[in-house]
Amino acid sequence: MIEVKDIRKRYRRRDVLNGVSFTAAKGEITCLIGVNGAGKSTILKAIMGLTPISGGSIHIDEQSLRPQLYEKIAFVPDHLTMPSGMKLSEAIKFMADFYDSWNNARARELMQFFRLNYSDKIGSLSKGTAAKFNLLLGLGQDSDYLLMDEPFSGIDLFSREAIANVFTSDLIEGRGVLLTTHEIGELEHLIDKAVLLQDGKVSRAFNCEEMRYEEGKSVIDVMREVYRA
Amino acid sequence: MNTSEGSTEVTFNNRDPVYLQVVRHFKERIATGQLSAGQVIPSRRELGALMKINPNTVQKAYKEMEEQQLIITEGNSPSRITNDTELLNQIRSELLGEAVSAFVASVRKIDVPIEELLQLVRSKYQEGGPEHD
Numbered sequence: 001m002i003e004v005k006d007i008r009k010r011y012r013r014r015d016v017l018n019g020v021s022f023t024a025a026k027g028e029i030t031c032l033i034g035v036n037g038a039g040k041s042t043i044l045k046a047i048m049g050l051t052p053i054s055g056g057s058i059h060i061d062e063q064s065l066r067p068q069l070y071e072k073i074a075f076v077p078d079h080l081t082m083p084s085g086m087k088l089s090e091a092i093k094f095m096a097d098f099y100d101s102w103n104n105a106r107a108r109e110l111m112q113f114f115r116l117n118y119s120d121k122i123g124s125l126s127k128g129t130a131a132k133f134n135l136l137l138g139l140g141q142d143s144d145y146l147l148m149d150e151p152f153s154g155i156d157l158f159s160r161e162a163i164a165n166v167f168t169s170d171l172i173e174g175r176g177v178l179l180t181t182h183e184i185g186e187l188e189h190l191i192d193k194a195v196l197l198q199d200g201k202v203s204r205a206f207n208c209e210e211m212r213y214e215e216g217k218s219v220i221d222v223m224r225e226v227y228r229a
Numbered sequence: 230m231n232t233s234e235g236s237t238e239v240t241f242n243n244r245d246p247v248y249l250q251v252v253r254h255f256k257e258r259i260a261t262g263q264l265s266a267g268q269v270i271p272s273r274r275e276l277g278a279l280m281k282i283n284p285n286t287v288q289k290a291y292k293e294m295e296e297q298q299l300i301i302t303e304g305n306s307p308s309r310i311t312n313d314t315e316l317l318n319q320i321r322s323e324l325l326g327e328a329v330s331a332f333v334a335s336v337r338k339i340d341v342p343i344e345e346l347l348q349l350v351r352s353k354y355q356e357g358g359p360e361h362d
Contacts, residue, residue, distance in 0.1 A: 218243030
């Protein structure tokens with residue numbers, strides 16, 4: 001379980017995170033929802049140790065953050081970070097060299113699943129294809145947890161569908177997934193838990209099926225309540 | 230997958246628990262004979278991928294159907310529809326009963342004479358045809 005407790009961050013005299021607490025369990029898909037600038041990406045970066053926080057704590061499987069833990073978590077940032085002159089085959093080789101947890105068989109499977117070409121250059125990929133390859137670099141690691149920053153943002157319908165299919169496949173099974181989004185769209189029936197952020201705090205956190213069962217509300221209904229109030 | 234033709238056609242609404250909508254989908258397919266006694270149903274993962282829903286939700290739906298004894302899962306073999314034909318026949322009456330009760334409840338507010346209502350139902354039903362879904 002990823003446990004985020006009361007984390008705070010001040011950036012340019014603004015409280016970006018103002019005491020954020022939530023959990024993301026293994027075997028579940030947890031979705032951080034918030035408008036642009038709500039601090040979603042900052043939270044993922046804080047979990048990955050990529051940005052300092054000014055207060056609070058983050059634990060993964062009850063251990064505090066330390067370098068070895070990052071073999072357990074894969075991070076898919078909101079853009080491809082590989083050099084544009086690299087071929088996909090070279091980027092995969094790079095990942096294999098860099099991560100002990102890299103799973104080459106799975107990477108090959110994903111290359112097929114997303115219909116990617118090994119000889120293409122990173123810089124020549126369309127936005128949708130780049131998003132797929134970006135996801136491949138995260139899913140290719142045998143990690144217990146997977147963090148994804150806006151995996152559906154700004155890409156075409158068919159690429160979004162291909163990515164959504166990953167969520168119902170065995171590629172995700174058993175792992176804990178924490179992703180961010182500003183629009184729920186096709187995620188409504190894919191996620192287990194929704195965490196709504198507002199003004200640097202968690203305004204609602206709920207299990208989606210329980211919300212439908214107990215209050216008859218969809219995730220979008222709750223979002224309307226929170227963000228239009 | 231030939232055992233689940235049409236499964237992909239389900240459109241879920243966002244406000245009812247998805248697992249209950251999955252259970253209902255199975256009941257409808259049983260009631261209309263598309264699924265029969267003893268038939269093997271897709272695995273949890275297969276159904277999740279087909280319906281594009283969370284595998285945990287499918288798991289919950291299968292658990293619910295097991296509790297209602299609609300499906301049987303023995304050991305590691307795939308889940309099947311029960312062989313209890315009496316139970317399967319009940320499903321049709323259950324679905325019909327629910328639908329009729331909902332209809333009657335909403336139409337009662339309009340306070341229409343039953344003869345007029347029945348006639349309306351008859352003509353609507355016939356013009357809609359059997360494929361109406």
